Amino acid sequence: MYNFAAGPATLPQEVLLQAREALLDWEGTGLSILELPFTGEEYRSIVERARADLRALLRLPEDYHILFLQGGAYAHFALLAMNLLGRRQGADYAVTGHWSRRACNEARRYGEIRIAASSEAEGFPGIPPRKEWRLDPRAAYCHITTNETANGIQYHWLPDTGEVPLVADMTSDFLTRKIGIRDFAMVYASAQKNVGTAGLTIVVVREELLGRALPVTPAVFDYTRQADSVNGVNTPPTFAIYLSGLIFAWLRQRGGLDWAEDRSRRRSERLYRLIDDSALYHCPVRPDDRSRVNVCFHLPTPELESRFLAGARDAGLLNLAGHGAAGGIRVSLYNAMPGEGVERLLDFMSEFERRHGGGD
Numbered sequence: 001m002y003n004f005a006a007g008p009a010t011l012p013q014e015v016l017l018q019a020r021e022a023l024l025d026w027e028g029t030g031l032s033i034l035e036l037p038f039t040g041e042e043y044r045s046i047v048e049r050a051r052a053d054l055r056a057l058l059r060l061p062e063d064y065h066i067l068f069l070q071g072g073a074y075a076h077f078a079l080l081a082m083n084l085l086g087r088r089q090g091a092d093y094a095v096t097g098h099w100s101r102r103a104c105n106e107a108r109r110y111g112e113i114r115i116a117a118s119s120e121a122e123g124f125p126g127i128p129p130r131k132e133w134r135l136d137p138r139a140a141y142c143h144i145t146t147n148e149t150a151n152g153i154q155y156h157w158l159p160d161t162g163e164v165p166l167v168a169d170m171t172s173d174f175l176t177r178k179i180g181i182r183d184f185a186m187v188y189a190s191a192q193k194n195v196g197t198a199g200l201t202i203v204v205v206r207e208e209l210l211g212r213a214l215p216v217t218p219a220v221f222d223y224t225r226q227a228d229s230v231n232g233v234n235t236p237p238t239f240a241i242y243l244s245g246l247i248f249a250w251l252r253q254r255g256g257l258d259w260a261e262d263r264s265r266r267r268s269e270r271l272y273r274l275i276d277d278s279a280l281y282h283c284p285v286r287p288d289d290r291s292r293v294n295v296c297f298h299l300p301t302p303e304l305e306s307r308f309l310a311g312a313r314d315a316g317l318l319n320l321a322g323h324g325a326a327g328g329i330r331v332s333l334y335n336a337m338p339g340e341g342v343e344r345l346l347d348f349m350s351e352f353e354r355r356h357g358g359g360d
């Protein structure tokens with residue numbers, strides 16, 4: 001079985017086996033990983049290792065903090081506005097698909113949110129070209145969604161925001177490619193797409209953005225308080241952090257972000273080539289803005305799409321239905337998807353086209 005779900009998503013078999021062991025007996029202590037007190041030595045060593053591995057993967061400079069929080073990216077759409085707007089009261093948002101639109105709508109309740117660029121009127125065909133962006137130099141921050149999970153759209157360049165801090169929801173492409181972290185003042189991601197299980201939100205934030213939280217910000221979601229606290233403000237999602245730590249180590253062993261980027265580029269190119277060479281499959285996203293992690297496409301009719309999904313299921317290729325907002329088919333190619341899964345899918349798609357492409 002190969003699970004192409006957008007999230008919670010497939011995890012490496014090796015990591016699941018390690019986690020199974022740790023559920024019963026963590027490193028010979030006789031305690032389950034679930035039972036370790038979060039303030040104890042053992043658990044602290046797990047968090048420190050996870051943090052060090054993530055720092056190494058991102059080549060993170062000293063002035064960036066890593067926070068392991070709860071709530072999910074959707075909660076942080078509001079929380080980041082509470083934490084970062086400060087006295088400026090205004091921020092710029094780029095609306096490029098389902099998730100950035102939600103991010104924008106949540107932030108609206110806390111300040112004056114401007115749309116710096118939008119492709120909504122055209123039905124989200126890609127990232128608005130640079131010349132259409134209207135950035136405000138007084139904005140507290142500029143927010144983008146580096147990969148639109150529902151729409152299959154990804155940034156392959158970054159807006160030049162000058163002095164304005166760039167903030168990015170990286171939930172679906174976190175650790176799938178190299179990034180220059182200095183380009184961003186803050187990046188955040190729910191863990192269940194690429195780096196673990198639901199319940200954990202990773203926030204990477206530059207020191208200079210701290211200290212601006214609105215007074216109404218809950219203590220456990222105040223980035224500054226969490227960054228300053230040694231023992232943590234509240235109980236963190238201990239198992240989810242442990243699991244992400246295993247993923248970071250797994251990724252480093254394979255060659256880190258160089259390995260991940262190279263692999264996802266090659267895989268997605270093969271899929272897009274098959275789609276573009278086909279008379280049956282159609283990808284609505286402009287070629288320059290296509291996602292390397294969520295490949296979205298359509299078939300000519302809903303009936304053919306249902307047949308495609310049923311056939312895929314029979315072939316052991318699961319959860320390929322598109323997001324409700326976009327429909328069609330979506331292939332999620334996160335780091336943990338084995339090469340064999342991609343080969344099987346490519347074979348299935350070619351075979352399906354041979355049988356249905358002639359317009360029967």
Ligand SMILES: *Cc1c(COP(=O)(O)O)cnc(C)c1O
Nearest residue numbers: 072073074075099149171172190
């Ligand atoms: C899945 C997803 C979210 C929402 O994550 P939750 O954990 O459900 O809050 C937000 N942004 C992007 C880009 C996503 O892919």
